[in-house]
Amino acid sequence: MEVSAPSNVSLREFGCEQSLLSRPDGSASFVQGDTSVMAGVYGPAEVKVSKEIYDRATLEVLVQPKVGLPSVRERSQEQCVRETCEEALLLTLHPRSSLTLVLQVLHDDGSLLSCCLNAACMALMDAGLPMSCLFCGVTCAISAYGQIITDPTSAQEKESRALMTFAIDSKERKVMMSSTKGSFSVHELQQCVAVSQRASERIFQFYRDSVRRRYSKSL
Amino acid sequence: MSTTGGMFAVLKEKVGQVLVPGDEFCFGAEETISLSESAKPERAVCGPGLRRSGDRLVVMKSGVLRHKPPLTFWIDSQQKRYVATKGETVIGIVTARAGDTFRVDFGGSELASLSYLAFEGATKRNRPNVQVGDLVFAQFLIANKDMEPELVCIDGSGRANGMGAFGAGGLLIKVSLGLVRRLLAPNSDIRLDLEQLFPCELVVGMNGRVWVRASSVQQTLIVANLLQSCDTMTTQQRQQLFRRVQQGAL
Numbered sequence: 001m002e003v004s005a006p007s008n009v010s011l012r013e014f015g016c017e018q019s020l021l022s023r024p025d026g027s028a029s030f031v032q033g034d035t036s037v038m039a040g041v042y043g044p045a046e047v048k049v050s051k052e053i054y055d056r057a058t059l060e061v062l063v064q065p066k067v068g069l070p071s072v073r074e075r076s077q078e079q080c081v082r083e084t085c086e087e088a089l090l091l092t093l094h095p096r097s098s099l100t101l102v103l104q105v106l107h108d109d110g111s112l113l114s115c116c117l118n119a120a121c122m123a124l125m126d127a128g129l130p131m132s133c134l135f136c137g138v139t140c141a142i143s144a145y146g147q148i149i150t151d152p153t154s155a156q157e158k159e160s161r162a163l164m165t166f167a168i169d170s171k172e173r174k175v176m177m178s179s180t181k182g183s184f185s186v187h188e189l190q191q192c193v194a195v196s197q198r199a200s201e202r203i204f205q206f207y208r209d210s211v212r213r214r215y216s217k218s219l
Numbered sequence: 220m221s222t223t224g225g226m227f228a229v230l231k232e233k234v235g236q237v238l239v240p241g242d243e244f245c246f247g248a249e250e251t252i253s254l255s256e257s258a259k260p261e262r263a264v265c266g267p268g269l270r271r272s273g274d275r276l277v278v279m280k281s282g283v284l285r286h287k288p289p290l291t292f293w294i295d296s297q298q299k300r301y302v303a304t305k306g307e308t309v310i311g312i313v314t315a316r317a318g319d320t321f322r323v324d325f326g327g328s329e330l331a332s333l334s335y336l337a338f339e340g341a342t343k344r345n346r347p348n349v350q351v352g353d354l355v356f357a358q359f360l361i362a363n364k365d366m367e368p369e370l371v372c373i374d375g376s377g378r379a380n381g382m383g384a385f386g387a388g389g390l391l392i393k394v395s396l397g398l399v400r401r402l403l404a405p406n407s408d409i410r411l412d413l414e415q416l417f418p419c420e421l422v423v424g425m426n427g428r429v430w431v432r433a434s435s436v437q438q439t440l441i442v443a444n445l446l447q448s449c450d451t452m453t454t455q456q457r458q459q460l461f462r463r464v465q466q467g468a469l
Contacts, residue, residue: 025300044300044328088240090270090279094302095364097328125240128298130270130279133241170241211281212237217453218283218297218397 009199011151016118016210018126026127030119032151034109037116039123044097056091057099063116064104077113081120084167084177088121090130099129110153111139113165113179118203125211134170136203138196139163142184148192150199164192168200227263227290230276234286238294242278266293297397301326301426303362308382310391310424311370313353321349323357323370326426333357337371339379347384354385354430356422389420389432392443396427398450409449412461413442
């Protein structure tokens with residue numbers, strides 16, 4: 001089925017800083033408009049016997065909200081991020097060890113899950129963990145009039161009819177994870193996937209530029 | 220016939236550039252196959268950060284692609300966590316004594332074992348004087364993702380060769396693995412700059428631990444602070460800072 005989508009994809013301004021924390025093995029902060037997430041990675045480190053997996057590393061993802069304790073919403077975000085990371089990381093290269101990824105939400109102004117995914121990818125890359133590919137998160141909202149908005153703010157999210165977040169891999173631009181809310185048609189879903197794939201190109205280019213900037217001192 | 224032309228030219232072009240995980244290099248079948256020439260098949264060596272997958276070479280870490288003639292390629296990345304590799308020398312901390320082995324923390328994902336017989340001149344009677352909490356400079360005899368790592372403080376011929384337990388004094392600091400590799404490189408520019416300041420002793424472990432001792436505590440601390448700040452400075456900034464230290468400004 002041919003999917004047509006608007007050619008211009010608008011994303012809010014994004015920014016990133018790698019290895020900004022001294023204690024974790026890898027860290028990154030990712031900003032998308034006013035949404036901001038900080039990520040820290042620890043590992044490969046010693047693992048508890050109860051969580052040990054004999055042929056691969058155990059990945060644990062913790063999402064810390066801005067205020068209060070993690071609840072069901074955070075648990076579901078943790079699961080989305082963990083499954084995406086498990087797919088991208090080559091966990092079999094570090095069997096019987098643990099990887100811990102902590103995501104601290106600094107401010108939520110919409111597209112939080114995609115910002116978490118982007119921060120996670122940058123932090124994993126900073127920690128130097130073996131990965132088969134990169135991934136990025138893109139959130140699409142479908143407004144009441146059927147218009148697709150990429151990277152929505154919280155106000156746009158509230159007004160929307162449906163909200164979807166996709167994790168896209170850097171190799172074949174395939175969908176690694178999807179999290180959807182609201183009602184939409186199959187055609188709209190396909191349109192959103194196509195839009196996200198197009199948006200991912202820009203994010204991956206940004207990743208590359210940002211890593212290049214980080215290594216500029218050792219070139 | 221130059222076979223190097225097609226296959227590794229793409230890879231050589233990228234040397235010195237920053238690559239990210241997922242970047243691929245395809246080494247498909249060569250277009251021309253020479254039957255008359257019995258050319259030796261070329262062998263490329265993939266170092267850290269590169270992985271072979273079928274007929275492709277896949278990057279799995281972000282960093283700068285480096286090349287050493289004839290065909291050795293690797294990714295130079297800045298990371299903090301050490302992963303044990305056979306033959307590398309590290310600085311470990313003795314954390315426990317278990318029967319006839321010591322348990323040594325080297326900053327990896329598990330503790331390494333170090334036999335008390337793996338010291339120069341050690342016998343069943345004559346045990347080495349190593350206490351819990353001591354630092355040891357040792358090399359990996361076994362480092363394998365599926366096995367417990369094992370350290371030894373002797374080389375193949377039973378000599379200490381600079382390895383063993385540390386004496387008193389000195390300061391242990393932690394730096395990034397990239398800086399350690401830069402310090403250990405032949406004709407390292409950081410080491411040359413440091414030599415011009417004042418005499419000091421440096422023991423550099425591949426696991427990012429560096430032990431420093433100079434003639435006074437003050438000088439030891441200066442060297443330690445300089446090393447820790449080297450990571451985030453360009454060559455010019457570093458030389459400027461070293462010059463200021465030499466003039467006694469700090």
